Amino acid sequence: MTQVRSELTRYLRTETVGGALLLIAAAVALLWANSPWADSYLRMTETVVGIQHLHLEWTLADWTKNGLLAIFFFVAGLELKREFVVGELADRRRAALPIVAAVGGVVTPALLASAVGFGIPGMERGWAIPVATDIAFALAVLAMTGSRIPASARVFLLSLAVVDDLLAIVLIAVLFTAALSLLWLLAATACFGGWALAQHKRISTPVLYVPLALVSWYALHEAGIHPTLAGVVLGLLTRVRPDPGERQAPATRLEHLIQPISAGLCVPLFALFASGVPLDTRVFGELFTDRLALAVILGLLLGKTAGIFGISWAAIRLGIAKRPMGLGYRDMFALSVLGAIGFTVSLLMAELALGDVGDGSAVELAKAAVLVTSMTASLAGSALLLRRGRVHQARRDRRALQREE
Template sequence: MSAPRKAEFARFLRTETVGGAILLIAAAIALIYANSPWGASYLSLRDFTVGPQSLHLDLTLGEWAQDGLLAVFFFVAGLELKRELVIGELADRRRARLPVLAAVGGVVAPALIALAIGWGTPGIDQAWAIPIATDIAFALGVLALTGSRLPAGARVFLLSLAVVDDLIAILVIAAVFTSTISVLWLLGALACLVLYAYAQHRRITSPWLYVPLALVAWWAMHQAGVHATLAGVAMGLLTRVRPDPGEDEAPAARLEHRVQPWSAGVCVPLFAFFAAGVPLDSSALHAIVDDRIALGIIAGLLIGKTVGIFGTSWLAIRTGFAERPRKLGNRDMFALSVLGGIGFTVSLLVAELALENVGDGSEVDTAKAAVLLTSMVASLVGSALLIRRGRAHDRRAAAELDDLDDDTYATDDADGDKRTGG
């Protein structure tokens, strides 16, 4: 493939609609494969072990996708968060209030609902965290596909909300899913991060330093007992986002342009492929109805996310503590809040972490099935609301244009009367 075609393909993968579509296709293939007559071979592939045992990296392909490939996704999320915090919407405290508060509301409400419904069920002490995160790629992909006629503030609000939401989820993963920590390995990972930050400060740009450093930091974090994806988000947050004088773009922008296509086109779809292959036959659907954790996930994502995001936003705007995004009304905010119920990537990851040692393993599949079905429902309902809101904005824009034309004609007539003495 020639250089121009490679650049065009990378730009194609950066578009949110394409990233969300690839994610959905990978999940659909996994579901079809796992529920086909060849489902046993899917499980064999997912559980196939590869990697050097001497480094304690003899992991299954599913674990490599969960611990390794998602680290790339979290690195891109870290870059986006750093950009938003330093030069984006979250840099202005007044404008940052609304998405930050909405994100907090969209985390607390689902967690409380999941905890209340699943109270007393084995595993709920960690499973309450499954519905707290919104999938950035999936939600923005749905917005780009069905909400393109909404004002630009809709995307800014949803992106900022999802970035803060993911940061909270990352902190929850670090706090809740880290049982034993090897201090020496953790110090080694921190040393790598300090060296990374120093190299950024010294304006070093060589990948021959950064790539080995990132790999060692990831390995040390994995060995420390902390979820290795945190190494990715930490490096993203340590990357410089302001360009120097004479510099075309900052390292964060360069890295995002180079890494994001790999994240959207390879890493996240492969994770979805290995994570989304769960049974969806009648017995699996019956298990969801009988499983209080699964019901808590469904209610948390569909009801908790919507109520938490919209309710917190409405209250903050009503009290004057935050400003509504320009040209967005309450119905627009409600439609965007429904998209918050798309839990996918991080929710699937948390389901693996929270329930891997509970019962016979079927609990993980049931929780994943609840996440997948609810995310699809949230995307369909959100899409319908966004399309309806898009039509409303089109009608408003057409009415404003007609009013402008009438004013123009009236002004022209008045000027003509003056010129003719009428």
């Protein structure tokens, strides 16, 4: 268990740095897209590169959301597998709270967004935009402002966000699969089977795994399924328990190798290409009047907070789950507000759901709503965490004084 906790600490540290880089990349994109050099930003994002005969002629922006995010989802799959097998979620009672909280944090914003945006073009899939919590962004805010909160807060938020991402991945598979090619789906399944078999046979050479990963990613794309799903499937198929005498399990080795690339390069680059939304007077004017923008804002800010905290409170009161050690309900409310930071996957959902709606203004408006709401949630969550941190520090100081007396 000590090794598991050290891995959790390393994961949080890397994601915190990645979250800071994500914020910087998003800020650069926003400033660039709203500067006199906005045309150069647009030319960069729309530059087409790829291989024509493989049907992979994409813009650089498309490569970041279809390619780089597959690496991000692979790390999420590894972390999810580790948490369920040997981590905090291996204990059913401990796992119950973040799991039910994640479900509440997906269902409530989806229902609220559907109600607010009912009948709007694109909302038949756009309701999924506010369902995801951004792991890197939320953990970065928690690390910067919640250092005096008990460590169980980090475990709860990480577990919640990982399960939340898994549910978002399932939604991507269900909502954004158009014409399904069974032949290519079988090819992807064969690659997944080959990966699982190689893990079972304790094969370790990247000469086998890299081609399997690339072919499975391409096969899912050709099958009509969003190719980033290959990442999470391969992560879930990777062995997390070390053999006797084995220093580290494959999942741990891969996390050490790939997570810094994901958190430090892939996610920030996606943010750079996805966050450049022109924030002109029209967008600002419509943010609080347009039903699409309101659906995203209310779904994220109110739906996520109410869904996460409400179902957590109910589960604890009913005895279904246990409250994290050292955390009060006010601490959990602050963490629930952080759950409303829906950056990476929410931006991806906006592009997938609204990319073919009208002239593209719907995508820009939805992305602007995600950005504004995520910043609002981060500021509100930070204020609450700082306040709760002072309360916890005062309690520790009182206990220290009592021991000295």
